[in-house]
Amino acid sequence: MELQLQIKMNEKLFLKNPEQSELGKKIILHGIQLIHKNGFEAFTFKKLAEDIGTTEAGIYRYFENKHRLLIYISAWYWGWLEYRVAVHTNNIKDPVQKLKKVIKLLATAIEDDNRTSYVDESILHQIIITEGSKTYLTKKVSEDNKDHLFQPYKTLCAKIGSIILECNPKYKYPKSLSSTIIEMAHFQNFFMNNLPSLTDFGHNKDELKIVSFLEDLVFSSIKK
Amino acid sequence: MELQLQIKMNEKLFLKNPEQSELGKKIILHGIQLIHKNGFEAFTFKKLAEDIGTTEAGIYRYFENKHRLLIYISAWYWGWLEYRVAVHTNNIKDPVQKLKKVIKLLATAIEDDNRTSYVDESILHQIIITEGSKTYLTKKVSEDNKDHLFQPYKTLCAKIGSIILECNPKYKYPKSLSSTIIEMAHFQNFFMNNLPSLTDFGHNKDELKIVSFLEDLVFSSIKK
């Protein structure tokens, strides 16, 4: 028997649901690969179409434009991460241990999960590090936000915020600390690999050092 | 007498030095305004040329492309911030007070400095919040980094890192904490104004709350 894992996606993210057709799944799979290979700026639907063996128009039937596709795969990523957080923390009682687990999930690389055949999670992780913030750093954030396109990110942030409050109910900045951990798990990774002098991990490029840094940051802050 | 303030810029940032001609200064001044108004993605040299009353080709004589222009104005911003940090901290002995000053400079809005006639610093601050990280979140980071295009950012980060070490010589992550402060000063501001549920400041949108959050974060972490 094959296990399948589906992340429920907001309808506004696409014109036609890519999960419900072969072509749709190819768009996601090859889209992720192509964005990873060339970067989001150089990525075009034309190149993607050629890659897949379909036409530009075919892709436009699924996604309004490449920015929406990026939001889609980001939303998928955050939804998937939330799922992983749920799985890995639901048997843990101690909120401190929970939070440590979350930090590890955020900051360390992932292997491809075979239950999601049309998504390669390890590449996806790399994409979100480099391109993730471009989903919201635009003039249209508020508009996109009204369509709830960023909900998975916000849900995860809220979830982590609530664990922080479990650790210390009096801590004043649970949501800001949460978004700080999320962003920094990625930014420190990007800096480590590309602008190492902005970090203390440049020499050995070990993701676990990022975990240590984030743990130190978080637990110093919320210590009662 | 008129005071003038010049930030020395890396030669690789431009094809022709925009500080040394009227047209060049107009490109910076109107470039900043236009990026602020439309966002970087919608910004084009054609629109900028029309705005200024020159031609596209005229602008290409100064900057290779719009990404280089963005790096230029970002570099200018970080250089200018470093200058302000120097001015505002050089009479302070206590490193803790120094660091507090730095956090305030990073996280609060600025007024236009009349000594730099062709740059409007308050708009510039807004641009860097939204577009700043796009300077380095590209496939060409390493290349651009080799040309030292990010030096002002790195210098500022190093400077703040050294103040952190003054506060606590044993703290293990001065550079990562420094880049965290810098990025979060901006990201928390962006979130507060655009995705408020990612922060704890959404209701009153007060920059000073961001300062408090960052101070709490930093001083908990480096406390001996």
Add this chain to the structure above:
DNA sequence: GAAACGAAGATAGTATTACTATCATTGAAG
């Protein structure tokens, strides 16, 4: 005062991007 030069204006042209539209084919469901 003429020559030389650099900065900027004027104009044109190209490849690519970011779409939109239309029509034909095909395979599955009713």
Add this chain to the structure above:
DNA sequence: CTTCAATGATAGTAATACTATCTTCGTTTC
């Protein structure tokens, strides 16, 4: 057997991101 949705095929357009060339105009320099 029809219908219909999904895809393929093809075309076209406006805008973007450049590059090239030629002219003009003001300044320096001999």
